[in-house]
Amino acid sequence: MRQPFDEEGVRAATRALLLAFGEDPEREGLRETPDRIARFYREWFCPEPLKFTTFDNEGHDEMIVQEGIPFAALCEHHGLPFVGQATVAYIPDRRIVGLSKLARVVHHCSAGLQNQERVTGRVACYIEEHLRPKGVAVMVRAEHLCMAIRGVRAAGAATTTSDLRGVFRDGPARAEFLALAGRGRR
């Protein structure tokens, strides 16, 4: 069960972690560190609520796509960031959404401890539920610091995940999206 975010608990745990590292939490450089880390995690775990304002669709029936949406998330296995870009597309039915909201959905769905597959699925799911489009497609490409700075140290390796729903599952919309979203690949 998820508990509410406990900022004081994070502060105390960070201090305990510094001690476990063999550090002196009272030395000048570290004195404010538990506080800074607790504030960072509060921001990370408790994002502002998302206002997903939609509008009547005035007959648009082509794909609406936003590419290169920058995002960052924290990997739940290592607590390290993964950073990259998302491409989000949908084909509207009765409603459309303000373009900035697509980027906001990506940020909203990246909060907390994540894996890339889940972020991808959450974005698709959110848009499907709140916009009821004919189809939604999400592609996420990210570099994981847990792969870059530890373990295999494969800096620069990118992981791509996608979630295609509705009319994007097959047929021309799928091909069109994959050609477009895959364009940024090297």
Ligand SMILES: [Zn+2]
């Ligand atoms: Zn990881």
